[in-house]
Amino acid sequence: MPKLKVDDVEVEVPAGFTVLQACEVAGVEIPRFCYHDRLSIAGNCRMCLVEMEKSPKPIASCAMPAADNMVIKTNTPMAKKARQGVMEFLLINHPLDCPICDQGGECDLQDQAVAYGMDHSRYKENKRAVKDKYMGPLVKTIMTRCIHCTRCVRFATEVAGVEDLGLLYRGENAQITTYLEKAFASELSGNVIDLCPVGALTSKPYAFTARPWELRKTESVDVSDALGSNIRIDVRGNEVLRVLPRLNEDVNEEWISDKARFACDGLKRQRLDRPYVRKNGKLQPASWDEALTVAAEKLKAAGSKAAAIVGDLCDAESMVALKDLMAGLGATSIDCRQDGAKLDASVRGAYLFNAGIAGIEQADAILLIGTNPRAEAPVLSARLRKRFLAGSLKIAAIGPKVEMTFPMENLGAGAPTLAEVAEGRHAFFETLKGAKKPMLIIGQGALRGANGAAVLAAVRSLAEKAGVVKEDWNGFCVLHTAAARVGGLDLGLVPGAGGRDVAGILDGAGRGEVPVVYLLGSDEIDTSKLGSAFVIYQGHHGDAGANRADVILPGAAYTEKNGTYVNTEGRVQLGRLAAFPPGEAREDWKILRALSEKLGQPLPYDNLGQVRRRLVAVNPVFGTLEEAKPGAWGAFGQAGAMGSEPFASPISNFYMTDPISRASPTMAECTSVFLNGQARTGTHG
Amino acid sequence: MSQAPAEIRKHARGGEGRRKARAQPKGRQVEPGALSDVQALLGDKPRQRDLLIEYLHLIQDRFGHLSAEHLAALAYEMKLAQAEVYEVASFYAHFDIVREDETPPPAQTIRVCDSLSCEMFGAQTLLKDLEAALDPKKVRVIRAPCMGACDKAPACAVGHEQVFQATPEKVKTALAAHHHEAPKPKKDYAAYIAEGGYTLLGDCLDGRLTRDDLIKRIDDAGLRGLGGAGFPTGRKWKLVRQEKGPRLMCVNGDEGEVGTFKDRHYLDIDPHRFLEGMLVAAWVVEAAEVYIYLRDEYPELRAMLLAEIPKVEAAGLSRATKIHLRRGAGAYICGEESAMIESIEGKRGLPRHRPPYVAQVGLFGRPTLVQNIETLWWVRDIAEKGADWFTGHGRRDRKGLRSFSVSGRVKKPGVVLAPAGVSARELVEEFCGGMLDGHVFKGYLPGGASGGILPESMSDLPLDFGTLEQYGCFVGSHAVVILSDKDNMKDVAINLMRFFEDESCGQCTPCRVGTEKAVKLMAKPKWDEPLIAELSQAMTDASICGLGQAAANPVKSVLKHFRGDVL
């Protein structure tokens, strides 16, 4: 632990710390542009210069390892002068177009320029003009602003693991670009917008729509996958303009996926903003009273034969309300696994990512089973890459041959290979067994087939035999794709005694045995199988479920309600209301509460606090926020034949997986550029 | 490697669906024709990343440029990202990238040196005359930095073959001629052996000499690094030896400092003396591999080494050290040792941060001895004749021998072997036949473009390491350019600054932006002294490497000693 002095303050820092970090420990803020603590050190902007005793020249504090007995001075005339000189150089070519820049008000360069009193330039020559580059539908470039800090390139190659960005030419001709101006092909590309310190890379969809100070900022969680990435929602008026990441080391560090960031324009489209009732085969606008009355009548008539399916974006509050409402009817056909995954709700350890997302960094052998993390959870995929870069990781996959951002062996396509490994007949069994912290990442692709329960049992047996679950480590990790799923399982939204699961409900509906199906935001089922059942759809978008519905009860999107979500690790987090639901749409649990009134069995809660107390009553895990602990272990799954179907990832188009992203023009453009190859070339946009 | 035709590089990583559905956007497709070109050129050579620049040369040499198709094919063949190959290729001046929508350059290229000595001898006129005399469709005339022929100014290169004291007529003759054979070295392997060459190396390899003994001889002689930094050579060997093996060695033959041509001279007159010194040094630090990085401007020396090195290998003299010869690609910054190492690794020549020093973490992450060609050339003489022989030379309390590359306004420019501590005036009068007729000694560059400028009034100072620093100058690679009353110091300073602007790697802000802005400010009729002074100081204090740190030396010198020319 080196001990050194920073501005006369003695500090002791861990070995491997840089002088810049040591300065931070000493409470001295060092200006920086190129340095970023999640990227490799470039040391190229020269803004972080400080004076070091015995060194004739100032040193770049970000690139200098802290060492014993160093004497660092951060505010000497020499250091200040050098930084000021650098600042002036950076501003020379900068267009100083702050008033029209999207970064305005949140720009490192602007802040530093003001701090150094250099908001004008003494260099009167023409500024260098640089042609803007095409980087795809998400990132807009204004390259005259670029200061060549290479944060974006380092992010792309190190974190995102794609080599699309590069620095070409040299000297003053150096330019950041994508190779031959193709789109920057990463599910994490938007993060470069946050990383670029000067607004050279900005959000294309968001361009020029608002100045930061006009925005109301709300801290929330993302629902576009099951990670529960922490986000900030920026709203002007009642419109969600953008979504940014919030730091959470345990979950998303400071990254979010492009879907989490850019799908928000889907919140403005295809919204259900009033109730509808189908009359004469056509959905007609209706009053709340009418819609609820019709729904209640049908439900009452169906009684215990009514069934409910819960979608992927639901908050726990609405799920518990639905569960209670169904219980009031005596109905036990309820299921939150709309994709048919054979998840076992009885043992919490059976459906959690027990080791935690950050636990990936400790794992030394990882087997992916039926999952493509790049499409299902890009931020988690970045964590896998981070672990890979740290070295000596053994990683392999059973399932689809997907291209990850790190080398990974594919052991086989499906159950037969899993059986080999589980029965110790495959070399990777020994790899897992020999590892200190082995990890199995089980995707929904492995569990949603007809033999999912057998697969689950086989993985459990593998976990137990290979020492994946031990006293201080549970490497059994289920990777969910639905933000609602773990909450639903925690609340027991699975068929009760005599109840039907999703397949059974659809089957029953087709045969006329299930007269009423309640779809709570369920859009990813095959609605053509609902037969002649009366369908009540509660949700926020005019997607598959609403199209089939007989009654539509317009709900709130995740940005429009205070809702509780449990992520794939079992971490309970709060989403917060950032904007109001459009038109007559309402917060979801309230809709169910109103419906229960019509049914004559009012749910016993009238406000959010009471609903949340009910959540805790149903499952105490809801009492502890933001913590993730491994779930209890026990027997689960159903040993049996696993078949030989290959495991396929449930997601074929990362950009469109839920009603919001399917309504998003930006996600549609990504789909056409990245999936359908309609890359625009040259100087567009 | 056999490939099915029309292979498509699958490195567009994405979701599963993406990979299946993606039509290949332009630039991604690997054309079968281009791929077979590249495969034919590479033959069974290893597809190693560090050989990337070598392979770019193969393509450039064969086709006269690097087409987008060939770059994509090379990336495919070497399993590298296309962006990576593109990044590297675009860094070096000797590669011409031609995108799909661009026309390739003409078949022949003439590079006219417009660095200081050549500029003084009419480079601009030559440029203009050549442009006027030649068909731009067939011949491309471009400016180029110093090519190590400053004593034969103005110099230009047809392809990479140089024409000295160039005139449009000489250039036309050169364009028509087809040189192929490598000129025989003045002293080849047999001649060198005949005069007792490689005995020292034999003594080392066979254990008749100890490493400590050898280090002591070099230490006692006070041999210092002649690449420019002047670091004591014996001390460097000890430092490298202290690091845990395996260790590597690199020879710096980039010789890009304006006005420097001594390495070329020694390789020309006696290459084996250098090779023996190199193998001895490699033996001292137990480097199992040595990489010679030779600038691309010296193709005849490269051809010569390619012919001579195998003789050394065949004689078993390199049994302890495998010799690699690597080719630069037109980048002065690759003379900076860490940038050179990056370049040998097949990357852009960006200088690294220190610490760690290359002696600790150098080539391929290994402790690495980096030594200049001339430094190694002296090893044998010192080891055999003894430290006293070497230290017996010297003037003004300096010890040893130094090779000065003298050019500019003197009668007999060239490499001058002189005692350390010799003065500029002595170089002119005693060694170089005096000033050219009609020229009055006005000032001089003691150490190339980086070493600043001193006035004639300070031409009695001893030229050696550690002496001129107090005047804001240094002797560096001992490249002395003599200036006369016919030379305007403002023009001199602008010429030098333009060189740095062209050659800055662009990594760090002060040098990338500073050199470019300085050129603009200096071109004004009257200099804005405070602004230029501040800009210079920021470059000096805040740049990463020696290039940016020294780039302002000439400007500062002019402001100090030749104010009349600029204010």
Ligand SMILES: Cc1cc2nc3c(=O)[nH]c(=O)nc-3n(C[C@H](O)[C@H](O)[C@H](O)COP(=O)(O)O)c2cc1C
């Ligand atoms: C900008 C720059 C350019 C350099 N160019 C060369 C060069 O062309 N040849 C060389 O031998 N050393 C050059 N050097 C010095 C090398 O970094 C290094 O000090 C030298 O190769 C070490 O060998 P030596 O100790 O034998 O001199 C350069 C240094 C800088 C900062």
Ligand code: SF4
């Ligand atoms: S685009 Fe932004 S992040 Fe990338 S190098 Fe330029 S300034 Fe840095």
Ligand code: SF4
């Ligand atoms: S000083 Fe110049 S050459 Fe050296 S690293 Fe910085 S930009 Fe590159």
Ligand code: FES
């Ligand atoms: S922050 Fe240290 S050089 Fe950029």
Ligand code: FES
């Ligand atoms: S060869 Fe032209 S200046 Fe050196």
